[in-house]
Amino acid sequence: MTIETSTIETKDDNKQTSSVVVEMQHLKKSFGDKEVLLDINLVMNKGENLVILGKSGTGKSVLIKCIVGLMEIDDGKLLLFGQDISELKAKELTELHRKIGFLFQSGALYDSMTVRENLEFPLRRQVTKVSKKEMDELVKEALENVGLSDTIDMTPSELSGGMRKRLGLARTLILKPEIMLYDEPSTGLDPITSKEISNLILEVQKKYHTSSIIITHDRECAKLTANRIIVIKDGVCAAEGSYAELVKSEDPWVRSFFE
Amino acid sequence: MEKIILEHFQNRKQEEETVPKNIPEIVSNTVVDKFFLEVYSLTIFTVRFFKEVFKPPYEFNELMKQSFLIGYKSLSLVAVTSFIIGLVLTVQSRPTLAKFGAESLLPVMVAISIIREIGPVITALIFAGKVGSGIGAELASMNVTEQIDAMQVSHTNPFKYLVVTRVLSATLMLPILVAFSDAVGLFGSYIAVNLKGNVSSYLFYSQIFQSLEFKDLFPAFIKTFFFGFAIGLIGCYKGYNSNKGTEGVGKAANSAVVFASLMVFIIDMIAVQITSLMQN
Numbered sequence: 180m181t182i183e184t185s186t187i188e189t190k191d192d193n194k195q196t197s198s199v200v201v202e203m204q205h206l207k208k209s210f211g212d213k214e215v216l217l218d219i220n221l222v223m224n225k226g227e228n229l230v231i232l233g234k235s236g237t238g239k240s241v242l243i244k245c246i247v248g249l250m251e252i253d254d255g256k257l258l259l260f261g262q263d264i265s266e267l268k269a270k271e272l273t274e275l276h277r278k279i280g281f282l283f284q285s286g287a288l289y290d291s292m293t294v295r296e297n298l299e300f301p302l303r304r305q306v307t308k309v310s311k312k313e314m315d316e317l318v319k320e321a322l323e324n325v326g327l328s329d330t331i332d333m334t335p336s337e338l339s340g341g342m343r344k345r346l347g348l349a350r351t352l353i354l355k356p357e358i359m360l361y362d363e364p365s366t367g368l369d370p371i372t373s374k375e376i377s378n379l380i381l382e383v384q385k386k387y388h389t390s391s392i393i394i395t396h397d398r399e400c401a402k403l404t405a406n407r408i409i410v411i412k413d414g415v416c417a418a419e420g421s422y423a424e425l426v427k428s429e430d431p432w433v434r435s436f437f438e
Numbered sequence: 439m440e441k442i443i444l445e446h447f448q449n450r451k452q453e454e455e456t457v458p459k460n461i462p463e464i465v466s467n468t469v470v471d472k473f474f475l476e477v478y479s480l481t482i483f484t485v486r487f488f489k490e491v492f493k494p495p496y497e498f499n500e501l502m503k504q505s506f507l508i509g510y511k512s513l514s515l516v517a518v519t520s521f522i523i524g525l526v527l528t529v530q531s532r533p534t535l536a537k538f539g540a541e542s543l544l545p546v547m548v549a550i551s552i553i554r555e556i557g558p559v560i561t562a563l564i565f566a567g568k569v570g571s572g573i574g575a576e577l578a579s580m581n582v583t584e585q586i587d588a589m590q591v592s593h594t595n596p597f598k599y600l601v602v603t604r605v606l607s608a609t610l611m612l613p614i615l616v617a618f619s620d621a622v623g624l625f626g627s628y629i630a631v632n633l634k635g636n637v638s639s640y641l642f643y644s645q646i647f648q649s650l651e652f653k654d655l656f657p658a659f660i661k662t663f664f665f666g667f668a669i670g671l672i673g674c675y676k677g678y679n680s681n682k683g684t685e686g687v688g689k690a691a692n693s694a695v696v697f698a699s700l701m702v703f704i705i706d707m708i709a710v711q712i713t714s715l716m717q718n
Contacts, residue, residue, distance in 0.1 A: 244587075247591055248590075249587050249590060249591070273593065276591075276593070277593060279591075280591075281591045283587065284584070285583050285584055287584040287585050287588035288585070289580075289585055289588075289589075290579070290580075290583070291576075300592060300594075304594045305593075
């Protein structure tokens, strides 16, 4: 299913003229004999929050790991910012990947580093060197954005699940990515913290004008954050539409996600 | 006869046709083949290490940090064990040498034993237990919690940042630890000698240094680099390629120690053979 480029409405009700930032055409991915993604066709527009729903093990995380370069696709086309990744040189692909941020399910914070060092790590790995003063300011701003200014000298083990997620988000946002990929951002969190994370995703969209793909099982998270939802079933995109449209879907299987 | 041969080849052809396409999976069912597959992937890992080690950017800060953690943080453990070994070895050897009236040779005998064999091997085994398991568990846990993936997403080569630095640190730090261990072991021996006698430190050490030769020191020193390299590499290999899940962390730490300790003995055996061949 290919989704037509269209004008999307962001959650802050601003109309934006869209341009495609991620496009998948007949994408396939398997692990040994197990075929996970059979024929994925999707388009993500600039400034859009695209939520991907599906049962566990349907390859939702695999899909976004292919986008960020953690996994390679077996077949099909993957276009990032209009460029086919199979035609790019390693250096060009790395440059494209620099524009993509990834929030891991567990936060993936470096245990051996403090909060400050966790945030400084991606800044230190940049091609353009960042001065100490600039780095301090960026760290401070990133922590303020997620409401964790007091934790700067703590270690990740001292933080709660929700704080770890928020810190993971701060670490990703510090490089100001154009595309954000969220891998189950609200999993394992209580409803209140889960709502806080969803609101944070919306704030990120508003403040940094990012385009996001959000993998989730959480109905509330999908309802709050999605401009558009794609449901994956048996390795293909089974349904697509807004939250309101999918709630009224004629397919009982699709509807079951929203009940 | 021709018929028998023909039947044999026909049967073989049929057998070949029934062999499934996915050979590595079938092959890996036997213990021997699993061993060879492990050796194969360790070889690939080692080749990758040598490819990455010379490629910029060089992770100098991380190398220094790991050298501190691997080397400096192991000093106290090495000091205690070496002191005890030097002391015990001297106490245990004294009665035997006394029987032959060769008590005066005690410092020389203990020194040669410690410097040639006991110092390097015992320190390497302690190092494998402390550092090898630590590296294995740390990298495996990073693997489980997606920290290695996060590093890659942060545009860092995790192999270079995590593996190359740790292997280099282990290779460079173990020889220093062994030299330290030898010195502490000899001091333990000096204390033991003086428990039942009165030997001045000048006499004790001058006797040792007069009897030691280049061939005692050099091969023993060189082999410690190989011990350190093997321990670091195996720890990293087990951790970096661990299965996802907490069980994988335990397995990685455990197999890193077992495999690294075994490698220490194998390298030692090869080193002894080479040294004796060169001396003949």
